[in-house]
Amino acid sequence: MALYDELGGDGGVAAAVDNFYARMLDDSQLAGWFDSVDLHQLKSHQRAFLAVGLGGPELYDGRSMRTAHSGLGISDEIYTASVGHLSDALTEIGVDAGVLRQVIRRIEMMRAAIVEVH
Numbered sequence: 178m179a180l181y182d183e184l185g186g187d188g189g190v191a192a193a194v195d196n197f198y199a200r201m202l203d204d205s206q207l208a209g210w211f212d213s214v215d216l217h218q219l220k221s222h223q224r225a226f227l228a229v230g231l232g233g234p235e236l237y238d239g240r241s242m243r244t245a246h247s248g249l250g251i252s253d254e255i256y257t258a259s260v261g262h263l264s265d266a267l268t269e270i271g272v273d274a275g276v277l278r279q280v281i282r283r284i285e286m287m288r289a290a291i292v293e294v295h
């Protein structure tokens with residue numbers, strides 16, 4: 178079954194984005210990154226993040242991700258914290274451990290393109 182369906186289709190994906198989004202905004206270490214980004218765009222950012230986990234590189238390749246994040250100075254620590262929130266969000270909505278592992282593995286494929294500070 179496709180990861181998208183494993184998550185419960187449109188409804189499951191929307192629930193996952195909402196949960197993830199709330200966690201990102203609640204984390205003082207992360208919220209500041211999006212201060213100048215409007216909430217609509219921030220939500221669409223979280224959707225993109227999850228889309229990589231579900232669909233992978235055919236949606237966003239490493240080169241476009243490198244360009245989109247160039248100069249932001251995102252660190253490994255910030256990246257790890259973001260992945261942690263996605264993982265917690267998916268766990269809370271009941272995604273099983275095997276699916277979660279696949280999602281995280283896909284997200285990790287973008288780390289090298291996005292992180293600039295080690």
Ligand code: HEM
Nearest residue numbers: 210211214225226229237245249251255256259284287291
């Ligand atoms: C797989 C993980 C990620 C994906 C797929 C992703 C996706 C994107 C995309 C598509 C854009 C361009 C948005 C646009 O031009 O409208 C973007 C910009 C941005 N991303 Fe990410 N991102 C990821 C991880 C992160 C992380 C971990 C952070 C740091 C907390 C971050 C912070 C930002 C910021 C601050 C922008 C600029 C927003 C703006 O000024 O419009 N991203 N990201």
